[in-house]
Every structure is written in C-alpha cells, then in structure tokens.
Amino acid sequence: MLIALDDVSKQYPNGTEALRDIDLRIDAGEFVFIVGSSGAGKSTLNRLLIREELPSSGSVVIDGTDVVRMKRSQVPFLRRKIGVVFQDFKLLPNKTVAENVAFALIVTDHPARAVREETERALALVNLTQRRTHFPRELSGGEQQRTAIARALVNRPRILIADEPTGNLDPVTTWEIIKLLIRVRELGTTLLISTHNAEIVNALRQRVLHLDHGAIVRDERQGRYAA
Amino acid sequence: MRRIGYVVAAAWQGFWRNPVMSVASTLTVAVMLLLFAFFVMTDRGLQAAVGILESKVELVVYLEDDAKPTDVLELRRRIENDPAVEAVAYISKEQALERLKEIARRRPELALEDVTTNPLPNSLEVKLASAQETRRVSGMLREEVGKGVIYDLVDNPTVVDKLLTITRVLSIGGLAVLGMMLFVALFVIVNTIRIAVHARRDEIEIMKLVGATDWFVRWPFIVEGMLVGVFGAIVALAAIAAVAGPVASSLVGFLDIVPVSLGPNFIAQLAAGLIGFALLVGGAGATFSVRTHLAK
Structure with a gap:
C-alpha cells in the first residue's frame, strides 16, 4: 500500500467542505484518473498528499509515513517522493530547459555529478x-510540459501527481504527453492524474476515481469518464 | 561545502537582481556604521583628552613669604597624606623666577630685564590622582587662606568638569542617534529582503514543491542580508580610512594633542567591530524578513 487515506475530511476556514469521509487505497504502480467537476475536491486531495494542506480529520499515510503527524522538518523529504505537474507548467522563465530540471536536484542537495547525470537521464526520458539550452518561452506547450515532467521525475519519485496536465494543450500534443505518462508508469512510478479530458480516460480504461462535492461517488478498476 | 556554495551564489545573485535597492540599503548601513565609528572615536578621543588633562591637574598653593618652615613642612605632610594626592613639590621663589625667565626667553614680548626684585612667592604644586577630587581638596585648602601659611590658591577644575559633562552628553546623545540609525538600517534591510523574497516567489514555490529544505529556501536571503551588512562595513571603513589622516592632523593642530591613538591595533579592533556589527544587523534584519514573509 503506497497511499492510504482513512476517513479524511477537509473543511476550509470559510466553511467550505472540500472533502468528506474519504477512504482510499492506492497500490504502488497504479494508474489512477481523478475526475469530477471543478470544485469537487480534486486539487484539495492533491494538496493533502504533498502536505500543502492538513486534513480537518482522518489520516493520510504515504509509503508508511503518517503525513498528518510528521514533523515540519520532514515535509521536504515527503515531497521528494512525490513529483507534481501542473496545467500551467510552472517553469522558471530565466532558466533553460536543463537548468529548470537540474534546479530540482541542486536545491535538494545533490552533488554536481549526480545533478549532471540525472538531468541528462530525465531529459532523454522526455525526449x-x-x-536542453532553450528557454521556456522558446518552447511549444507540449515541450514545456515535458520539461515540467522531467523536473518532476528527476528526483526519481515514487508518485507522480499531474493536475490537469493537458489542460492547456491541443489534442495531438495531449496524446504525446499521455504516451509519455504511460511510459513513466511502465518504469514503475505511480500516477495520479486529475483531468477533465473524457476522451483520454475512456481510451485508456484505467482506474477512475470520481469526486463529487468532496466525496468519492465512484471508484472503478477499468472505468470510464462518466458512469 | 556544496550547500554553502549554493547559498552564497544564490545570495550574490539576489543582491544584484535588484541593484538599486541593494545599494541603497548598503549605503544606509554604511552611514549607520560611520556614525557608530564616529561615536566610538569621539568617545575615545574625549576620554583620552580627559585623561591627559587629569594628569595635568594641579593645585598651586602660594605661601606667605614669612611663613615658618615648620608650618610649611606640616602643611606639605598633611596634603601628601590625602589619598587623592599623587605628589607635592616645593617650588622656591628662586626656582619660580628661573621658570619665568625660561618662558620669557621663548616669548620676547615679555620683558623681564628690568625685574630686579623677585615678586614671586614660594609655592607648593599639588598633583592630584583624579580630577573628580579637585573640588574637595581645593575647598579644604581654601579655608586656610590668610591664616598665616597659605597666601592664595589657584585651581582650574572647570575645564575638566566641562569635558566630563561633554563626554556624558555625547555618550547619551550618540547612543540615541545610533539607536535611531540602527532602526532605520534594520527597516531598510527588512524591506530589501522582502523585495528579494517577492522577486523570487516562483522559485521558492518550486523549491518547496520539489522538496528543498528550509535551509535551502531561507539561507540565501539571510546571507544576502549579511552581504548588505559587509558591503556597508567596507564602504564605511573606506570612508574612515580616507578622512582619518586629515582629521587627525587638523585635530593635532587645533588641540595640540593627539586625541586618539589611531594605531593599527585600534583600527583592527574598529574594523572587526564594524564588520561584526554589520553582519549581525544584516543577518538579523534578513532573518526577521524571511520569518515574516516566508511563512508556511
């Protein structure tokens, strides 16, 4: 069991109930789509996993570690196990492709040699x-997202969380990214992909978690976008 | 080493990312340190001046021409026994005249050739160990003026009194000004670092996302604050070095004494003090800024 949520609820101070009584088990190597309308709780779920938020009640355990009770000083080490990719890429505009990827290794205290080697490996993985010497503004959307994926994977995380990874991309590029994510999963990384893209979900027939008003209303092994 | 290299490089980049703000805060720190150095040196100078004047403080007791030698000896012993007194010297009429002639040789406007009798009295020159006691000792002796042995008494404690007052006022005033400058410098550093944090908020977000420790996120900013401090100290020291020579020589010309011994030892102490103080102020300001603007 890589990810285990028990009885997790999240209420924001303004009273919004973002998640209600979530029980969830995800094994290592799974490919999970999280679907649901905007505001259903997908982003809150992702933020709980990387401990950007704490649940109001319930427990979150990742790779044997109790995320809720962990010390603040341990949070960075949790995050090194989880790569995150966003709809808007979040690349640093004044750094090249290679520098953006290497940045994740440098600031997590890797020696120069490892930075070089792992950066090259990640760049090769996303082709x-x-x-490598181009700046983000010189890249297409798909190339920018591949750079972001390389950065998310360069620390060799066990889990990759992608929040609407294809939301800003055209259909052809979307498939390019999805194929890349399938290869990442084949290499052993557990994938959690939040998406509104029905076509992809329906084509891949992977596990689908459907969130609605903060609750899991559907959890199917080989699910479709809509029931 | 690797971390230190990263932190210093990031701090250096941060410093030059917003050069106007960085230079402004560096100069603010430099002005604060200059005031601090000026205050320290003035205080030292005044203390040295007080010390020199104190060592020169004397009471001169003029004796009646017809005082009995036994009474004079008795008076001398009483003065010598006072704990505030360092030394007492007996100057006879003849010795006093010799001295006067000596002075007259160097100052031709005093014509002493015509002096045939010796108008100067015998005297006791009393050297005091501490200026604070002048008033008490002179008061004690003044009571005996005109009672057969002591003809008159000359003291000059007012200069020392004034100097002591000036030193006190300068100490308090200097501390107040220094306190205000310290506040301004801290305020400017806090703002500089706040802007630096703001300029790099995207970078900080990514760092936290990929699992950088607080150490990696915070220390570049704290070191940047320290850089501001050290650069300020260097500017201040350069300014002091540039003006120290002329100022010292003009003081020598004006006061006839070297107010401070600006030896290499004092300069080294001052430099170390300024740099240490600057590091502390820069680091403290940046730490405060990082704590308030980098929460979460």
Whole structure:
C-alpha cells in the first residue's frame, strides 16, 4: 500500500467542505484518473498528499509515513517522493530547459555529478535532450510540459501527481504527453492524474476515481469518464 | 561545502537582481556604521583628552613669604597624606623666577630685564590622582587662606568638569542617534529582503514543491542580508580610512594633542567591530524578513 487515506475530511476556514469521509487505497504502480467537476475536491486531495494542506480529520499515510503527524522538518523529504505537474507548467522563465530540471536536484542537495547525470537521464526520458539550452518561452506547450515532467521525475519519485496536465494543450500534443505518462508508469512510478479530458480516460480504461462535492461517488478498476 | 556554495551564489545573485535597492540599503548601513565609528572615536578621543588633562591637574598653593618652615613642612605632610594626592613639590621663589625667565626667553614680548626684585612667592604644586577630587581638596585648602601659611590658591577644575559633562552628553546623545540609525538600517534591510523574497516567489514555490529544505529556501536571503551588512562595513571603513589622516592632523593642530591613538591595533579592533556589527544587523534584519514573509 503506497497511499492510504482513512476517513479524511477537509473543511476550509470559510466553511467550505472540500472533502468528506474519504477512504482510499492506492497500490504502488497504479494508474489512477481523478475526475469530477471543478470544485469537487480534486486539487484539495492533491494538496493533502504533498502536505500543502492538513486534513480537518482522518489520516493520510504515504509509503508508511503518517503525513498528518510528521514533523515540519520532514515535509521536504515527503515531497521528494512525490513529483507534481501542473496545467500551467510552472517553469522558471530565466532558466533553460536543463537548468529548470537540474534546479530540482541542486536545491535538494545533490552533488554536481549526480545533478549532471540525472538531468541528462530525465531529459532523454522526455525526449528533450536537443532542446536542453532553450528557454521556456522558446518552447511549444507540449515541450514545456515535458520539461515540467522531467523536473518532476528527476528526483526519481515514487508518485507522480499531474493536475490537469493537458489542460492547456491541443489534442495531438495531449496524446504525446499521455504516451509519455504511460511510459513513466511502465518504469514503475505511480500516477495520479486529475483531468477533465473524457476522451483520454475512456481510451485508456484505467482506474477512475470520481469526486463529487468532496466525496468519492465512484471508484472503478477499468472505468470510464462518466458512469 | 556544496550547500554553502549554493547559498552564497544564490545570495550574490539576489543582491544584484535588484541593484538599486541593494545599494541603497548598503549605503544606509554604511552611514549607520560611520556614525557608530564616529561615536566610538569621539568617545575615545574625549576620554583620552580627559585623561591627559587629569594628569595635568594641579593645585598651586602660594605661601606667605614669612611663613615658618615648620608650618610649611606640616602643611606639605598633611596634603601628601590625602589619598587623592599623587605628589607635592616645593617650588622656591628662586626656582619660580628661573621658570619665568625660561618662558620669557621663548616669548620676547615679555620683558623681564628690568625685574630686579623677585615678586614671586614660594609655592607648593599639588598633583592630584583624579580630577573628580579637585573640588574637595581645593575647598579644604581654601579655608586656610590668610591664616598665616597659605597666601592664595589657584585651581582650574572647570575645564575638566566641562569635558566630563561633554563626554556624558555625547555618550547619551550618540547612543540615541545610533539607536535611531540602527532602526532605520534594520527597516531598510527588512524591506530589501522582502523585495528579494517577492522577486523570487516562483522559485521558492518550486523549491518547496520539489522538496528543498528550509535551509535551502531561507539561507540565501539571510546571507544576502549579511552581504548588505559587509558591503556597508567596507564602504564605511573606506570612508574612515580616507578622512582619518586629515582629521587627525587638523585635530593635532587645533588641540595640540593627539586625541586618539589611531594605531593599527585600534583600527583592527574598529574594523572587526564594524564588520561584526554589520553582519549581525544584516543577518538579523534578513532573518526577521524571511520569518515574516516566508511563512508556511
């Protein structure tokens, strides 16, 4: 069991009930789509996993560690186990592709040699070795998202969380990214992908978690976007 | 080493990312340190001046021409026994005249050739160990003026009194000004770092996301604050070095004494003090800024 949520609820101070009584088990190596309308609680769930938020009640355990009770000083080490990719890429505009990827290793205190080698490996994985000296503004949307994926994976995390990873991309590029994510999963990383893209979900027939008003209303092994 | 390299490089980049703000805060720190150094040096100078004047403080007791030698000896012993007195010297009429002639040789406007009799009295020159006691000892002796042995008494404690007052006022005033400057410097540093944090908020967000420890997130800013302090100290020290020579020589010309011994030892102490103080102020300001603006 890689991820275990028990009885998790989250209420924001303004009274919004973002999550209600969530029980969830995800095994290592799973490919999980999280679907649901905006405001259903997908982003809150992601934030609980990387401990950007704490649940109001319930427990969150990742890779054997109680995320709720962990010391603040341990949070960075939890986050090194979880790569995160966003709809808007969040690349640093004044750094090249290679520097954006290497940044994740440098600020987590890796020696120079490891920074070089792991950066090259990640760039090769997302097929951007040729673009390594380009700046984000010189890249297409798909290339920017591949850079972000390389950065998320360069620390060799056990889990990759993608929040609407194809939301800003055209259909062709979307498939390019999805194929890349399938390869990432084949290499052993557990994937949690929040999406509104029905076509992809329906084509891949993977596990689907459907959130509605903060509750899991559907959890299917080989699910579709809509019941 | 690796971390330190990263932190220093990031701090250096941060400093130059917003050069106007960084230079402004560096100069503010420099002005504060200059005031601090000026205050320290003035205080030292005044203390040295008080010390020199104190060592020169004397009471001169003029004796009646017809005082009996036994009474004079008795008076001398009484003065010598006072704990505030360092030394007592007997100057006869003849010795006093010799001295006067000596002075007259160097100052031709005093014509002493015509002096045939010796108008100067015998005297006791009393050297005091501490200026604070002048008033008491002179008061004690003044009571005996005109009673057969002591003809007159000359003291000059007012200069020392004034100097002591000036030193006190300068100490308090200097501390007040220094306190205000310290506040201004801290305020400017806190703001500089706040802007630096703001300029790098995207970078900080990514750092936290990929699992950088607080150490990596915070220390570049704290070191940037320390850089501001150290650069300020260097500017201040350069300014002091540039003006120290001329100021010292003009003081020598004006006061006839070297007010402070600006030896290499004192300069080294001052430099170490300024740099240490600057590091402390820069680091403290930045730490405060990081704590308030980098929460979560």
